[in-house]
Amino acid sequence: MTDTRPTLAVWKFASCDGCQLSLLDCEDELLAITGAVRIAHFTEMSRAHVEGPYDVSLVEGSITTEADAERIREVRRSSRRLITIGACATAGGIQALRNFAEDGAYASTVYPHPEFVSSLDTSTPISGHVAVDLELQGCPIDRRQLLEVIAAELVGRRPVIPGYTVCQQCKGRGTVCLLVSKGTACLGPVTRAGCGALCPSIGRGCYGCFGPSEGANPEALAGRLLSEGMAPVDASRLFATFYVGNPVFGNQATALAAAETGLAEQEEQST
Amino acid sequence: MTHGSGAHRTVAVEGLSRVEGEGSLRVEVRDGVVHDVALSIFEPPRFFEALLEGRQASEAPDITARICGICPVAYQMSACAAVEDACGVTVDQRITALRRLLYCGEWIQSHALHIYLLHAPDFLGCADAVELAERDRPSVERGLALKRTGNLIMETVGGRAIHPVNVRVGGFYRAPTVAEVGVLVEPLRRALDAAVATVAWVGGFDFPDVEGDYRFVALRSPGRYPIESGRVASSDGLDTSPAGFADMVIEEHVARSTALHARIEGRLDYLTGPLARYALNSSELPDPARQAAEDAGLGMICTNPFRSIVVRAVELVFACHEALRLIAAYEPPDPPAAFVPPRADVGTGATEAPRGLLFHRYELDENGLIRTARIVPPTSQNQITIESDLRRVAQASLELPDDELGWRCEQAVRNHDPCISCAAHFLDVTVARR
Numbered sequence: 001m002t003d004t005r006p007t008l009a010v011w012k013f014a015s016c017d018g019c020q021l022s023l024l025d026c027e028d029e030l031l032a033i034t035g036a037v038r039i040a041h042f043t044e045m046s047r048a049h050v051e052g053p054y055d056v057s058l059v060e061g062s063i064t065t066e067a068d069a070e071r072i073r074e075v076r077r078s079s080r081r082l083i084t085i086g087a088c089a090t091a092g093g094i095q096a097l098r099n100f101a102e103d104g105a106y107a108s109t110v111y112p113h114p115e116f117v118s119s120l121d122t123s124t125p126i127s128g129h130v131a132v133d134l135e136l137q138g139c140p141i142d143r144r145q146l147l148e149v150i151a152a153e154l155v156g157r158r159p160v161i162p163g164y165t166v167c168q169q170c171k172g173r174g175t176v177c178l179l180v181s182k183g184t185a186c187l188g189p190v191t192r193a194g195c196g197a198l199c200p201s202i203g204r205g206c207y208g209c210f211g212p213s214e215g216a217n218p219e220a221l222a223g224r225l226l227s228e229g230m231a232p233v234d235a236s237r238l239f240a241t242f243y244v245g246n247p248v249f250g251n252q253a254t255a256l257a258a259a260e261t262g263l264a265e266q267e268e269q270s271t
Numbered sequence: 272m273t274h275g276s277g278a279h280r281t282v283a284v285e286g287l288s289r290v291e292g293e294g295s296l297r298v299e300v301r302d303g304v305v306h307d308v309a310l311s312i313f314e315p316p317r318f319f320e321a322l323l324e325g326r327q328a329s330e331a332p333d334i335t336a337r338i339c340g341i342c343p344v345a346y347q348m349s350a351c352a353a354v355e356d357a358c359g360v361t362v363d364q365r366i367t368a369l370r371r372l373l374y375c376g377e378w379i380q381s382h383a384l385h386i387y388l389l390h391a392p393d394f395l396g397c398a399d400a401v402e403l404a405e406r407d408r409p410s411v412e413r414g415l416a417l418k419r420t421g422n423l424i425m426e427t428v429g430g431r432a433i434h435p436v437n438v439r440v441g442g443f444y445r446a447p448t449v450a451e452v453g454v455l456v457e458p459l460r461r462a463l464d465a466a467v468a469t470v471a472w473v474g475g476f477d478f479p480d481v482e483g484d485y486r487f488v489a490l491r492s493p494g495r496y497p498i499e500s501g502r503v504a505s506s507d508g509l510d511t512s513p514a515g516f517a518d519m520v521i522e523e524h525v526a527r528s529t530a531l532h533a534r535i536e537g538r539l540d541y542l543t544g545p546l547a548r549y550a551l552n553s554s555e556l557p558d559p560a561r562q563a564a565e566d567a568g569l570g571m572i573c574t575n576p577f578r579s580i581v582v583r584a585v586e587l588v589f590a591c592h593e594a595l596r597l598i599a600a601y602e603p604p605d606p607p608a609a610f611v612p613p614r615a616d617v618g619t620g621a622t623e624a625p626r627g628l629l630f631h632r633y634e635l636d637e638n639g640l641i642r643t644a645r646i647v648p649p650t651s652q653n654q655i656t657i658e659s660d661l662r663r664v665a666q667a668s669l670e671l672p673d674d675e676l677g678w679r680c681e682q683a684v685r686n687h688d689p690c691i692s693c694a695a696h697f698l699d700v701t702v703a704r705r
Contacts, residue, residue: 013315014314014315014317015340016337016338016339016340016343017339017340017341017690018337018339018340018341018343018433018434019340020340021340021341021384021433022433024384024388024418025418025422025432025433027415027416027418027419027422028415028419030415031401031404031408031411031412031415034401034404039399039401043288044288045288045388045389045399045400045401046288046398046399046401047288047392047398047399047678047681048398048399048402049288064315064316064317065315068315093317093337094317094322094334094337095317095318095322097322098318098321098322101321101322119315119316123317139337139434140340140433140434143432195431198430198431198436199430199436199444202430202436202437202444202445203444203445204436204437204439204444204445207333207436209434234327237326237327237330241330241333241334242337
């Protein structure tokens, strides 16, 4: 009997393994998934490897080496649909902070022999290298959203993934606004929903781990944070984490860092 | 993949699987003797120590969690301990207990993942847990249920299973209520039974007859099995503070690996992880774990690396039992976090990640900014010992045909549950016979 199940491949680039772990974290659904799709390549899970082409490839991680830049092109060639999962694959991840550093500075901080390390000076999203069919956001991605994507792929429909903000999810949960009621720094107004508005529900400001929402206006939020008394450098750091490689957050972080430098220069002139 | 035949051969297994991360492994046999072994880690480096410079110390737990999606709590706990050490803050016992409960969740999740999905298929001749489930679905379902219970603890205490959001320097953003924590009791009772069944299940596997000559290093803390704190002890008599240990460990950079190789000064290699924790602390295990270990034929020390799966299962029993104990005694810390005023100083934090000792050291300035960071994960510390194991196991298995020898070598690596994502801050096997 021939195996007619669609094939699924999972690929890893520079990342923490957390997003692919989300697939294994579908404990209740894992055996149902493997009944509906054939896992053809998933090194974290299996020794078995089935040659492509693959119906769907899930790609975790960012591109940080020449070899990986070549490997993602091979993955693209062997995949009918290519879906990137997580902040690393969709925006470059926390390691994209290197994009803002001096060339080579990072390697020499960590490694005694930077010449042994063949690494690019940038960490870039998969979409910077090949065409991507769908991007699933989050650091880490949400397991339920991953199941929705896989289920939608199986029947050939568009997955229902919200593009609105964490703010809206907070309202839905009935969480009192931290920014308004306590002046807590919160990226909820500019961050994509998907986590379930977890941080505000425990009294913590959103730290933006699902990246910018559709139509986000980070400049307006930055102004509000500064008016709450936050130093530009601290506001800059808030935007410069897991989605610093997305220009919406990255440019705001750069602008705030520049504002801090401007303030320091003003102070110097006045003294 | 194999090259050559007879006494001289090269066996290559490319793309080492069922480990966390990207690496390769090569064994070269000359004249019937294992001539050279090399574990290469080609996980692309992500430069965490560099990107932490200039960040607020309060950001260290969330940033370093992203080193590893399998053991983020370990990173968060070691980061918190190091920053608190630098700032001279000791947290309330209730906060320590809640941290330990969260950490039990990670041990359960990670050990269940390794035992059932990554390691057991080797012993049963399966490529993966999906194939195993076709033959023995109840066992795989038991493993997944255990894993789910670990994740449930992490979600209840940490807010999220991967990269928990509730951890902060000083403690937690919000302490869960007694009722919220109480919901974990029933699943944990079932998990405890499942963990005991796991020990019996893996205890019945066939184990190659290999004994390692290990220098074990683990935390030790009187009266309890170590998780979130302790002094660093070794099987050859070391007993020092985490800071003292960090001073002794030197890391070397070799061309084939983006993971630094750690040794104790004086060029001693060592092993951290379940075998080490167990050897140095088995007398501290509570009765159900002690009993399960005895029933499976484990002594107070286990030096057969293949039997590490049994030790991991015993630690599962311990972690379920310990979580139940912590819940029974739970008092929500109030406030949920200690105030940690910035101070210009150096701090070290060491905790027991599921895979072994993980230490962080930060040098902070007076504003709480990180001047320098040093992070030493278990896989870096174990890398030299894993290579010694590989040599020993390959030498003892040369009668196997190349493909089976390759698989055996993979197992020699998987025995230690290496986390390559952590270490590069592996697996691809080559066996060369000439």
